[in-house]
Amino acid sequence: MKVLLSSIGSRGDVQPLLSLALELQAMGHRASLCVPPNFKDWVESFGLDCIPIGPDVKKLAGGSVPNKPVKPSRTRLRQLAVHTVREQFSVLADAAHECDLIIAVGALQIATRSIAEALKIPYVFVAYCPVVLPSPNHPPPKMDTQYSQSLPAMVNRFLWMRDEQRWNVLFRATLNEERAKVGLAPIASVRPHIFTARPWLAADPALAPSSRAVGIQIVQTGAWLLCDRTPLPEHLENFLAKGKPPIYFGFGSMQASEQTSRHLIESARALGYRAVISQGWANLSSIDDGIDCISIGDVNHEKLFRRVAAVVHHGGGGTTTAAVRSGTPQVVVPHLYDQYYWAYRVKKLGVGVSGPTREQMTVQAMVSALRECLRPEMTARVQVLSNRMELHGAQMAAEQLVNEFG
Numbered sequence: 001m002k003v004l005l006s007s008i009g010s011r012g013d014v015q016p017l018l019s020l021a022l023e024l025q026a027m028g029h030r031a032s033l034c035v036p037p038n039f040k041d042w043v044e045s046f047g048l049d050c051i052p053i054g055p056d057v058k059k060l061a062g063g064s065v066p067n068k069p070v071k072p073s074r075t076r077l078r079q080l081a082v083h084t085v086r087e088q089f090s091v092l093a094d095a096a097h098e099c100d101l102i103i104a105v106g107a108l109q110i111a112t113r114s115i116a117e118a119l120k121i122p123y124v125f126v127a128y129c130p131v132v133l134p135s136p137n138h139p140p141p142k143m144d145t146q147y148s149q150s151l152p153a154m155v156n157r158f159l160w161m162r163d164e165q166r167w168n169v170l171f172r173a174t175l176n177e178e179r180a181k182v183g184l185a186p187i188a189s190v191r192p193h194i195f196t197a198r199p200w201l202a203a204d205p206a207l208a209p210s211s212r213a214v215g216i217q218i219v220q221t222g223a224w225l226l227c228d229r230t231p232l233p234e235h236l237e238n239f240l241a242k243g244k245p246p247i248y249f250g251f252g253s254m255q256a257s258e259q260t261s262r263h264l265i266e267s268a269r270a271l272g273y274r275a276v277i278s279q280g281w282a283n284l285s286s287i288d289d290g291i292d293c294i295s296i297g298d299v300n301h302e303k304l305f306r307r308v309a310a311v312v313h314h315g316g317g318g319t320t321t322a323a324v325r326s327g328t329p330q331v332v333v334p335h336l337y338d339q340y341y342w343a344y345r346v347k348k349l350g351v352g353v354s355g356p357t358r359e360q361m362t363v364q365a366m367v368s369a370l371r372e373c374l375r376p377e378m379t380a381r382v383q384v385l386s387n388r389m390e391l392h393g394a395q396m397a398a399e400q401l402v403n404e405f406g
Contacts, residue, residue, distance in 0.1 A: 222393025
């Protein structure tokens with residue numbers, strides 16, 4: 001079986017898809033990835049084919065931001081939507097040639113199902129977070145803030161209906177234009193067309209259980225975890241060995257203000273801890289020559305998180321899952337979209353703290369969040385949850401895909 005796996009996003013979107021591709025490859029199937037150009041060399045280092053799609057996402061998302069980011073205008077959003085849809089039709093049509101199955105991850109997969117229809121091959125939509133999928137039990141995620149997770153079902157239904165209308169305003173006209181070019185009938189609504197009535201959910205059921213919704217059957221497999229045997233860099237090993245477990249700080253692909261590094265490092269120092277600062281796409285770094293802080297690039301989270309006292313991060317699903325899997329308490333500093341949900345879940349489960357947002361971050365706020373996170377009872381709870389996690393979600397998903405479509 002030849003499978004195309006497509007996602008447009010940061011490493012947190014691509015890495016789980018890579019883990020599934022490797023499981024399919026191990027079963028004797030051919031898997032290729034269609035992902036942003038930033039990850040082409042990395043994907044190909046595993047012996048997989050990679051077809052670049054979309055822009056350099058690091059240039060779009062990385063760097064520093066002095067204040068709250070300015071929202072793009074409606075006109076600009078419309079222009080981006082049109083370009084996204086047209087490029088996807090062009091790239092995916094070639095990438096899916098002679099494939100037997102297309103797997104699309106994430107809400108930006110606007111054209112993928114249409115390509116599958118045109119080629120008459122099966123299509124599976126996958127979400128990494130339950131809050132992405134419509135349900136009266138929770139509101140839709142927003143890009144720059146959050147709704148309360150305790151809204152009445154009637155309110156949630158209204159918010160999902162309004163969310164569906166926004167999708168149609170942005171994407172429906174262009175999507176139907178491109179569908180007509182390949183001989184397909186127009187669709188009435190974009191979001192249910194993309195998500196299908198049977199979406200898959202690649203999230204751990206103990207950490208992020210699926211929500212029921214009328215007309216939708218969710219297939220939950222567990223998180224897709226990449227088996228990483230890469231050793232930690234020698235300079236990081238040396239740092240870890242020279243004292244008690246430090247606090248890890250990392251915001252992945254998120255932007256950060258010029259004061260972020262200072263706020264993080266000084267909060268650790270205020271509590272008597274050393275700090276490990278992950279540079280990420282915002283290029284966070286040490287603020288002085290102190291020996292109690294180290295700045296690192298991409299490293300093996302599985303190995304590192306087990307050796308730190310707490311994990312402070314932006315709330316990506318992969319990082320949240322990795323911290324719980326390691327049995328380490330966490331502080332989530334949400335920036336956008338589903339990150340607010342992950343902050344809510346770790347707080348609800350008592351395995352972490354929903355910390356200040358990027359705009360609210362101060363040394364005092366981080367000290368308060370870390371003090372709560374470092375309590376012994378929180379460490380005990382996360383270690384119990386760690387033992388309940390499903391570690392073979394990608395393998396389970398690969399086996400089910402082969403059984404259904406192979």
